[in-house]
Amino acid sequence: MNKGAFVVVLGKQGAGKGTQCVRLSRFYAVPHIATGDMLRAAVRAETVLGLEAKKSMEKGELIPDEVVNKMVAERLDRDGAREKGFILDGYPRTVSQAVLLEEMLLPLSLNLVVDLEVPTGVVLRRLASRRVCIDCQAVYSTSQPPKINWTCDICGGEVIQRDDDTEDAIIRRLTLYDEQTAPLVDFYREKSLLSTINGVGTADVVLSRVIKAIESKLSRN
Numbered sequence: 001m002n003k004g005a006f007v008v009v010l011g012k013q014g015a016g017k018g019t020q021c022v023r024l025s026r027f028y029a030v031p032h033i034a035t036g037d038m039l040r041a042a043v044r045a046e047t048v049l050g051l052e053a054k055k056s057m058e059k060g061e062l063i064p065d066e067v068v069n070k071m072v073a074e075r076l077d078r079d080g081a082r083e084k085g086f087i088l089d090g091y092p093r094t095v096s097q098a099v100l101l102e103e104m105l106l107p108l109s110l111n112l113v114v115d116l117e118v119p120t121g122v123v124l125r126r127l128a129s130r131r132v133c134i135d136c137q138a139v140y141s142t143s144q145p146p147k148i149n150w151t152c153d154i155c156g157g158e159v160i161q162r163d164d165d166t167e168d169a170i171i172r173r174l175t176l177y178d179e180q181t182a183p184l185v186d187f188y189r190e191k192s193l194l195s196t197i198n199g200v201g202t203a204d205v206v207l208s209r210v211i212k213a214i215e216s217k218l219s220r221n
């Protein structure tokens with residue numbers, strides 16, 4: 001029985017965060033909390049939050065901190081996230097979100113922040129060919145499509161190109177990542193919470209690198 005883990009995964013768009021986070025959440029039996037997935041679900045459901053977030057998301061801009069912080073705070077109170085842990089994907093994205101996360105978690109704290117490192121040339125190629133299931137968010141690509149006619153192998157949902165996987169939005173998101181999210185790497189390094197993992201390789205190979213880093217940290221706690 002796994003003891004759970006409190007983990008944040010950082011990485012540029014297309015670094016394989018989603019794929020690794022789904023697997024880590026199964027391995028540690030903790031919820032996968034992906035702010036991008038939550039926001040896309042709100043857009044599809046046309047909730048007040050979704051209508052507010054839609055335009056910024058299509059352009060590749062960030063949603064205001066207070067909106068995302070509230071959404072995460074509510075999510076942490078469900079599914080035993082505070083007891084067993086979680087895999088946080090896409091949050092925090094700015095230093096101010098990271099500071100708030102620390103406050104939200106008290107008296108708990110993170111075990112580890114994994115930074116998946118993949119060269120920009122590789123992520124650009126991955127993003128241009130990426131296709132995702134609109135229901136379960138499983139990730140495919142034009143070179144590895146689902147078996148039957150863009151229908152998800154896992155849940156039967158429609159597999160599409162994300163609205164923000166256009167060239168303009170991709171460039172905007174990668175620029176924002178460098179400006180706003182990359183400083184998080186230093187923030188967590190200073191707190192001795194950071195583990196930089198080579199994100200190039202098959203999903204299985206990268207997963208084993210990540211689990212090794214988490215296990216090593218947990219054994220020292």
Ligand code: AMP
Pocket residue numbers: 013035036037039056057060061062063064065068089090091092093097164173
């Ligand atoms: P992702 O699926 O993580 O690439 O997120 C898709 C989009 O959702 C981003 O481009 C932002 O518009 C929005 N988003 C997701 N997470 C956050 C966050 N932590 N802070 C602000 N905006 C976010």
